[in-house]
Amino acid sequence: MYNSKITGLGYYVPENVVTNDDLSKIMDTNDAWIQERTGIKERRHVEKGDGDTTTTMGVKAAKVAIERSGLDKDEIDFIIFATLSPDYYFPGPGVLVQRELGIKTVGALDVRNQCSGFIYALSVADQFIKTGMYKNILIIGSELHSTGLDMSTRGRGVSVIFGDGAGAAVLSREEDTTKGVLSTHLHSEGEHAEELSLIAPGMGKRWVTDILEDDNEEDTSYYPYMNGQFVFKNAVVRFSEVINEGLQANNLTPADIDLLVPHQANLRISQFIQQKFKLKDDQVFNNIMKYGNTTAASIPIALTEAWEQGKVKEGDTVVLAAFGSGFTWGSAIIKW
Ligand code: UT7
Numbered sequence: 511m512y513n514s515k516i517t518g519l520g521y522y523v524p525e526n527v528v529t530n531d532d533l534s535k536i537m538d539t540n541d542a543w544i545q546e547r548t549g550i551k552e553r554r555h556v557e558k559g560d561g562d563t564t565t566t567m568g569v570k571a572a573k574v575a576i577e578r579s580g581l582d583k584d585e586i587d588f589i590i591f592a593t594l595s596p597d598y599y600f601p602g603p604g605v606l607v608q609r610e611l612g613i614k615t616v617g618a619l620d621v622r623n624q625c626s627g628f629i630y631a632l633s634v635a636d637q638f639i640k641t642g643m644y645k646n647i648l649i650i651g652s653e654l655h656s657t658g659l660d661m662s663t664r665g666r667g668v669s670v671i672f673g674d675g676a677g678a679a680v681l682s683r684e685e686d687t688t689k690g691v692l693s694t695h696l697h698s699e700g701e702h703a704e705e706l707s708l709i710a711p712g713m714g715k716r717w718v719t720d721i722l723e724d725d726n727e728e729d730t731s732y733y734p735y736m737n738g739q740f741v742f743k744n745a746v747v748r749f750s751e752v753i754n755e756g757l758q759a760n761n762l763t764p765a766d767i768d769l770l771v772p773h774q775a776n777l778r779i780s781q782f783i784q785q786k787f788k789l790k791d792d793q794v795f796n797n798i799m800k801y802g803n804t805t806a807a808s809i810p811i812a813l814t815e816a817w818e819q820g821k822v823k824e825g826d827t828v829v830l831a832a833f834g835s836g837f838t839w840g841s842a843i844i845k846w
Pocket residue numbers: 538539540543544547548625666667668670671737738739740741742745774775776779803805833834835
């Protein structure tokens with residue numbers, strides 16, 4: 511048995527900064543409401559014509575991660591891509607990354623676990639490496655939300671929260687099993703699938719011919735829906751549970767955490783978790799203020815920024831945790 515460890519991290523966000531004031535010009539919202547409820551000050555939106563897609567942003571983040579890993583792209587044995595906003599309905603972006611990076615014909619897997627997507631992807635990669643099947647796996651989380659949001663006042667409860675961006679990690683074999691990814695913990699509760707969802711297009715839900723005939727402007731099933739307060743209440747419970755589960759599995763306590771990198775869903779959720787686990791400000795990394803919620807990209811972007819700022823050091827115990835649509839949630843305990 512081996513362990514896996516992160517050997518390279520990278521992220522990419524579009525240049526276009528959209529502030530809360532910018533949003534208040536196109537919908538009935540305001541900076542005070544958004545900051546008070548979410549902590550978000552600004553987010554990035556891809557601009558029409560600049561050519562960025564979920565895949566191209568993922569590729570840009572991946573190039574940085576691969577370079578930092580010191581590997582050649584042809585040493586990547588497998589690609590895992592997590593997103594809820596793929597370029598195409600099918601095929602998924604994994605194969606597009608394989609094409610764009612010009613990597614030999616390795617396997618490419620697409621993960622559909624929304625905000626928990628990166629942790630699910632990390633967990634799958636970790637198992638492949640632990641069993642010895644693969645040595646180096648590229649994991650990407652990338653989202654292009656802005657083109658799919660309802661930017662009218664009707665959609666303000668969702669659209670002010672989400673931003674575009676991508677993060678990537680290279681996971682490599684580690685012979686020392688006391689280091690690297692110690693464990694991952696995954697959960698789901700499909701009972702609440704529709705509480706945070708985008709119903710159409712969905713082959714099980716509506717026939718394409720019905721959609722074409724039904725030119726109904728009131729139809730919001732093409733936009734993400736979120737029952738915000740219900741999601742919030744579930745998030746704080748599940749975040750806490752799954753962090754505790756990870757700590758207990760490794761005989762650790764909250765006092766052993768050097769850095770918690772939570773999925774950037776809402777600064778108030780992160781602060782609640784920080785208080786619950788009695789962590790100091792510098793033990794929880796947040797960047798939702800700058801990027802909003804980038805779903806599957808949020809953890810790899812945050813982890814990369816934390817690493818770039820010297821906040822992740824050799825020997826540190828780093829905890830990743832996420833909760834989101836599905837509902838799905840998960841954690842990873844890493845000895846850096
Ligand atoms: O990443 C996946 C997981 N996602 C999450 O964990 C998100 C969890 N949920 C949340 O973060 C919060 O529920 C939100 C930030 C989404 C919303 O905050 P809230 O305190 O739950 O607000 P609310 O939806 O209950 O809305 C309160 C009021 C409503 O007005 P009335 O009915 O009280 O008059 C909304 O219409 O705020 C109004 N509102 C807004 N006002 C200004 C909703 N969105 C906005 C907005 N600007 N953007």
